[in-house]
Amino acid sequence: MEMKQLIAMVTVAEAGSVTYAAQMLHIVQPAVTRQIKTLEDELGVVLFDRTRHGMVLTSAGEVFLSHARRALQELERARTELTPQTGEITGPVSVGVLESLLDVIVPPLASSVAARFPGVELRVMSGFSGYLQNWLDDGVVDIAVLYNLADTPAMRVKPLLSERLWAVAPADAGLVPTEDVTWHRVLSRALILPIVGHGLRTLIDRARSDIPIEPKISLETNSMSVQKQMVLAGRGWTILPGAGVARDVEEGKFSAAPLAEPSLSRSVVVGLQRATRISRAVRAVNSELFRVSRDLVNSGTWPSATLLDTPTH
Incomplete structure (x- = not known):
């Protein structure tokens, strides 16, 4: 097993294509194909399914990918540490x-x-x-x-x-970062929330569990960007860490305020x-x-x- 084979395997996995991987590695496509095939023969497993849509990792490929990445990173660390030390x-x-x-x-x-x-x-x-x-x-x-x-x-x-979580609303809602907003007010609005199982959603559900108001959820998503876009589109309010929305509030895209009664932090x-x-x-x-x-x-x-x-x- 050679380092160039590991590099080819990781690059193909990330690019999803032998053609793109060859371009990234500045070598010809048959060379990448040969390195992958040699590696598969040596391991005795198929690492990729060759499909119309590109190279897709098999279950064995998924397992080997994590080890290949770690091996390459360890080799890079070793190279760096063995380089004669200067002050830099x-x-x-x-x-x-x-x-x-x-x-x-x-x-x-x-x-x-x-x-x-x-x-x-x-x-x-x-x-x-x-x-x-x-x-x-x-x-x-x-x-x-x-x-x-x-x-x-x-x-x-x-x-x-530790950072507090904020309610995030359209700019005309009048929320301000210096004044807390209560859960009762937030739960009276349609909400765009992270999907169930998301760490932030778990915090939200735990915090509101003692409040006898069932949230009106207009959309669930695993993307903070989508949460913001849906607020801008008027689909409801959302809940995000202050750091994730502070710049948008300064620019006037949203209004936002820290949650209170109870306060919610991560x-x-x-x-x-x-x-x-x-x-x-x-x-x-x-x-x-x-x-x-x-x-x-x-x-x-x-x-x-x-x-x-x-x-x-």
């Missing part, structure tokens, strides 16, 4: 971030890392908390910003902050793999993540947030 911190660092936190944390983090650690190759992926946890376990990301999660056998978790945490050796680059970005978050909270840029713990390394 270098190497790739992948950070998984909740969709609702992208706008508030990624721009300042990227700017800060670029300024302080120009040799670090920062990569950002977004997804739901469950996906981020799986990606961290599988080595797809080095750091994950998740919520409401404790230590696991594979992950070390550090609390970052804990944001930062996860690192427990079993792997943490590179200098990952430690640097992790430290920078906490520093940037502290500055965002203290400046009021991260709305309705309270720091829980801010380790420096």
Whole structure:
């Protein structure tokens, strides 16, 4: 088994096509096909179903993909660590971030890392908390910003902050971030909510369980973007973390206010793999993540947030 075979397999899985994978790898298509076939022969399993719509991972392919990704990341980490050390911190660092936190944390983090650690190759992926946890376990990301999660056998978790959830309404509803809005008022409106089983939906259902008003749900979705679009379309109000909507409120797209009676908050945490050796680059970005978050909270840029713990390394 060769490294180029693993690279070909991962690239085809991500591109969904041998043609696109060949373009991304800057090699000819038959070479990619040959590497995949050789790998399948060596493993004794079929990794992809060849369909009209492209290359689709088989169940065996899904299993092997996570191991291939981890192997490639470990090799990249080893290459970086074995490179003669200079004073500069270098190497790739992948950070998984909740969709609702992208706008508030990624721009300042990227700017800060670029300024302080120009040799670090920062990569950002977004997804739901469950996906981020799986990606961290599988080595797809080095750091994950998740919520409401404790230590696991594979992950070390550090609390970052607690942030309140907001009711989000059309601009003419008159909600303001400095004045709480009650659940009774929110539940009197049609609501666009996350799907059942989504972490945010679980928090919402738990918080409203003692209020004798059944919500009028106009739409359920697993996308924060769709929640916002449906509010803009006049389909109802929604509930989101303040960080996910603060910029939109400033721009006048929505009105929004923290929920009260009862107040509803979620804990944001930062996860690192427990079993792997943490590179200098990952430690640097992790430290920078906490520093940037502290500055965002203290400046009021991260709305309705309270720091829980801010380790420096």
